[in-house]
Amino acid sequence: MKIGAISDIHSNWVALNQVLNQPNINKVSDTYCAGDLVGYYAQPNEVIARIRKEKICSVKGNHDAAVVNSTPSSFSIHAKRAIDWNRRNLFNDNMDYLSSLPTQIRKFVNDRDLLIVHGSPKNPLSEYIYERDIDELFLEFYFDLPPDVIVLGHTHRPFVKKVNNTLIVNPGSVGQPRDKDPRASYATINLNELSAKIHRVEYDINKIAEKTAKELPRALSDRLYEGR
Template sequence: MELNVAKEAVTRWDVDALNALEAVFEDMPEVDKIICAGDLVGFGPRPNEVIEAMKKKNVLCVQGNHDHAVINKKVGSFDEETAKAIKWTWKNLKKENLNYLKKIRKKTKINEEGYEIFMTHGTPRNHLKESLFPGASKRALVNMTQGVKADIIVLGHTHVPLEQTIQGKLIVNPGGVGQPRDRNPDASYMVLKLGDEKELTHSRVSYDIDTTAQEIKNVGLPEKLAIRLHFGW
């Protein structure tokens, strides 16, 4: 059983860069299921195409805070540039794709090969807004994941790859496809192979950043969103 945990990923950050998403789909090995920890839209120039690509691949997604903001048309908690991108997204999203976002749950649990897998965007304690970064203390890991009866916990939100184990639970964040934030501009995803043991592989994929950055500028999104793609921050 191989489970691709390509993100968040959708990424406050997302997979909303179609070129990056297509590069990941092309690079990944054949897998049984693809899951995405939220933020399909909110920063990139082609949100409709991203959602349609996810639907075509039958990707299991949870709702991210940017998806939530687009659905509810609320930007009060975001900075000016982010708010502008979210407003642009809800104005340009097709009705059927907005309805798709509305149907996505904020958390989900699946069973694969006898393993319970819990997925949410932020943390089990706060599904949309709390972040778990690499280097978090064991106490923080316990506090954020206590009460979750699962063998594997998949998170997003930070767009920073993470692999930790606490109290027998494997916690993973596959990083950002379209908006990585770990100073590496390449798209990030992970493949989880389940059997007698859990085997996790982390991959990075280069894509046409120049074209994506130009598309961001062409549609009138903040230029900062284009510039940062080159630096992964």
């Protein structure tokens, strides 16, 4: 059995639409999202509408929480402007949807214990976990009984790593990659084999960049071309 994993869409519907139209993700049993549906770009309603239409289970990310609650002072000036714009332009029913998202999902899927958080198991909204942080001590620190599969987001940098009998996957960012590869990133996970694969897909960056530049700082659009 295979599932899909996406994360960090950040109101980039153009990238999300391209990802969800890929044949390999259309063949999975379910797709899960590790948060940050909104922020940075200018299509929050379109993103949430597609997520809801496809019945993708999602957790809440720090940008989702910022739109729902208030903009953290720690955010960069461009991130703050994008959060405030997203909040002003989000439809009421989509705001309610963001508010309803849990900060973590833990469930059994095909007899595998699956955990999904945006940040870390102890700080699901805001802690960054990079590939270099993943080892046996990571599992011992965060879990009495580690799950079979952990899906993380937040860093915008994809990785797949297996420690003992636990598979840890960050699918990377759909809407704002930061690993010097501008292509949208997502993952498919084989629950039978406890393995995963990162996929990259090109999309029309010009389309979202031009739309965003009309409303938000140009720097947010420019970084998409460099994957940073």
